[in-house]
Amino acid sequence: MQRSFRVTRRRFATASLAAGAPALLPGCAPPAGVMPYEEAxxxxxxxxxxxxxxxxxxxxxxxxxxxxxxxxxxxxxxxxxxxxxxxxxxxxxxxxxxxxxxxxxxxxxxxxxxxxxxxxxxxxxxxxxxxxxxxxxxxxxxxxxxxxxxxxxxxxxxxxxQSTRAEYDGRPLSADELRALERAAAGDGVQLVLLTGKPALEEVLAFVVQGNSAQMNDPAFVDELRAWIRFSAGDAVRLGDGLYSASSGNPSVPAWLGRLMFGFFFTEKGENDKYARQVRSSAGIAVFVGPSDDPAGRIAAGRAYERFALQATALGVRTAHLNQPVEVAALRPAFAGFLGLPGRRPDLVLRFGRGPTLPPSLRRPLQAVLA
CATH class of the missing domain: 3.40.109.10 (NADH Oxidase)
Known part of the structure; x- marks a missing residue:
């Protein structure tokens, strides 16, 4: 459900200076009248x-x-x-x-x-x-x-x-922890497929890379993703939505500079390499398949995923989405076949494992979401 681009602080600072702009870090002061990110x-x-x-x-x-x-x-x-x-x-x-x-x-x-x-x-x-x-x-x-x-x-x-879009520590989860995650996700006709073996994770990675390459070569996808990235802490607080750069381990910079440098760093190879590192550092991958391919079935899949993510959090386990195999329609049938579920539509793919805490995303005020 969420994507990220990976830029090292040194690379971003070097490129910023080469472009004649100062390199700014996450501690930059927000615009006047905007609450500091940490306070928000x-x-x-x-x-x-x-x-x-x-x-x-x-x-x-x-x-x-x-x-x-x-x-x-x-x-x-x-x-x-x-x-x-x-x-x-x-x-x-x-x-x-x-x-x-x-x-x-x-x-x-x-x-x-x-x-x-x-x-x-x-x-x-x-x-x-x-x-x-x-x-x-x-x-x-x-x-x-x-x-x-x-x-x-x-x-x-x-x-x-949080959806922790970082590398994990590679350690496996215990059998008891895996059973707790399975119990949390159970119900409403949702099927959970847990993959923990390295060969299976490599096969999922192949689907992720294929899907990511398709998306990276789709200008509409790239433009839409860029529109939802909040490059600065000030914009993240002011807008209260979107993907804050620091939540993916990237520097916080002015929006104009982030948009300028986005195309330089957000590349097909860079993203594919990042996903390879992330999958190979994970303890496993979970795939959720709802009871039906309609809004009710998708809501059921979302509820099961959220219980899984909350239980993982309670266990000190991180999660992050790898939804390319279900977002790219041409890949779905082969991915379902790989899972042993021909004719079904997998709803969500995520990796899990133990890893760091990243700066969290923000939300809009309550009055903005009340009908």
């Missing part, structure tokens, strides 16, 4: 303290937790409606990514991720959220009923989860 992170990535007796405040906190879910290019392609006994999640079609996601597959997966965060947060606040997809209106309604509060490890993991 502290304000966002936390559990809110609300009075459970204040129903309106609780519902707003549930929505805030939902917005901490991942979305394609961090577009935050959702809108929320708050009712007395329910919360609805609707797609925000103004934030579509038609180049990488022409059939809105990732958009509805993203709604599922947000829904799962909301379900986990509701339980922690003494509410049971029962989800029902309204196909006619393409919205997800989560009815809220009182229940005993349950402060689960998955809820606690919500403000610590």
């Amino acid at each position: 992170v502290r304000a966002l990535w936390r559990h809110g303290a609300v009075d459970r007796g204040d129903a309106a405040a609780v519902r707003r906190e549930l929505v805030r937790c939902a917005t901490l879910a991942p979305s394609s290019h961090n577009t935050q392609c959702w809108r929320f409606g708050i009712e007395p006994q329910a919360i609805t999640i609707l797609p925000d079609l103004t934030r579509r990514c038609p180049a990488v996601d022409p059939d809105d597959h990732h958009l509805f997966v993203s709604l599922g991720c947000a829904a799962e965060n909301l379900v986990q947060a509701a339980r922690a606040h003494g509410l049971e959220a029962s989800a029902r997809f309204d196909g006619a209106n393409k919205l997800l309604r989560l009815a809220l009923e009182p229940t005993a509060a349950q402060d689960s490890p998955l809820f606690q993991a919500i403000p610590r989860r």
Whole structure:
């Protein structure tokens, strides 16, 4: 669901000086009137303290937790409606990514991720959220009923989860850890395929490289990705969406310089080499296959993935997407065949393992996502 470009600080600084521009680092001061990035992170990535007796405040906190879910290019392609006994999640079609996601597959997966965060947060606040997809209106309604509060490890993991687009340490996970991930993802007819053997990871890497090469040679894809990159901390805070450069381990620079240098560093070979290092440093790869190839099935896949990612976070395990084999339509049938699932549509591919924490992405304010 998310992409990144890899640039070393030294290479970026050298190229910046060669272009006659100063090389700026992540600590650059934000524009006047814009909250510092570190302050924005502290304000966002936390559990809110609300009075459970204040129903309106609780519902707003549930929505805030939902917005901490991942979305394609961090577009935050959702809108929320708050009712007395329910919360609805609707797609925000103004934030579509038609180049990488022409059939809105990732958009509805993203709604599922947000829904799962909301379900986990509701339980922690003494509410049971029962989800029902309204196909006619393409919205997800989560009815809220009182229940005993349950402060689960998955809820606690919500403000610590991130898509960590870095190399991992290469160590395998234990059998108990793998079983915990499988249990978390189970339900709603979603099939999880876990691959941990090196030969299988190399085969997936071959699909990733083939898909990445196709995307890198698609000008519409490259333009769309560039439009969602936030090259500076100031822009990341001001806009509250998109892919912040530092979240991929890259320098934070002025937007004009980032756009200027993007084409110089974002190359097919560079990206393919990066994915090879990342896959080979991972403990395994997980593939999610929803029960149906429609919005309801994609929402189910998104919910299962989010439970997996939250459980991984609780175990100290990082995750990151490798969705090229499912984003490039020409590759999907062969990839499904490799998985032993001919005729099915795999929904999500991600790698997992232990690795560093990177600067987190940001989110838009709550009022921007309320319908």
